[in-house]
Amino acid sequence: MKRGIGMLFTALAVLAQAEAIVVSIESNAILRAEGLEPGTGGSVEYTDQLAAGFTNRPALFSGLVADGAGMIHVPLVQTNRSMFFRVKGIVTGAVPAGMAVVPLGINSGSDPDFGTYALTNGAAFFADTPEGINEAALYMDTMEVTNDEMVQVMQWAYDNGKIWASASGVRNAEGEHRELLDLDDADCRITWDGSLFGMKSTKGSGYPCVEVSWYGAAAYCNYRSEMEGKTPCYDLSDWSCDFGADGYRLPTGDEWEYAARGGLSGRRFPWGDTIAHTNANCFSFSAYSYDTSATGGYHPDYDVGDLYTSPSGAFAPNGYGLYDMAGNVREWCWDPSESDRCLRGGSWISRTSNARCGSVDRDAPDGSTHFYGFRTVCR
């Protein structure tokens, strides 16, 4: 009798992607999966009775992370029975439009101003994840949510009876009613004519949405989720978040900072240790030794009118392909306390100290102003 490993394999992608993952076993009993999205997680399951499926077996390997070439290699233990393996992961091309993969892992180091830190992305994904939920990646909007996106989502919400709109603002019709968008603030770039949302002609289309409260950011996540057939994360009656749902939500402060650091360890900013107007839309302040900008104060390219936002994506992205993680608009994150929520990343009006990866600002969740915006994550 020839002793060896079974050579029958099936490949399954969690998100029901049509593309199959190429799987092979190399001669030295290494199982190889390729065609995975770099940085995403994968697991390998096995069974000796294919008809019984894989559900009665624990994952042989879990928490695997595809390398930069989108490959996973795992060694197999030789047995004298046939074995069947399947690989679960995120195939190339599965990343939602407008989002980037924030790879799983730990970013640790020593920040020049905030000291030693360790940020984990993904640990919670492997605990009690419901069947069918992507446990292999965190996706994040590459850009701050734009006015265009807010108009599209709010129009859907209005047409479906989810919100009330008036000249003064937008409120959620379900749950605890809060002001989501401050329409009668002159800095708000979104308009309402009684039936349709639109945008003002300056700093409107292509620019980040401002004058949105934390409640508005969370409600946007729910409406966008519902538009796309995903399960909403927020309960609008108490504003709690279901992190097991597959819908859009705000990042936690740690997720945001992990993403902002872009794979670099212990740097002050998403690209390095100094900042200038060539890097970001922020208020340059030469008293900071790390602020090397030749142009002090507001960004000279955008300081017209009352609102100095820059078009989304006007500066180079960080290592994960994320734009404006420093400056432009301050971004609402999750991290609730009794009275406030956190905001990250500084803004066009904020001194460059606020744009540091480790800097945390806080405000009441009903706060809305001309430098508050947000971006979403999902998995």
Ligand SMILES: [Ca+2]
């Ligand atoms: Ca208002």
Ligand SMILES: [Ca+2]
């Ligand atoms: Ca920002």
Ligand SMILES: [Ca+2]
């Ligand atoms: Ca306001």
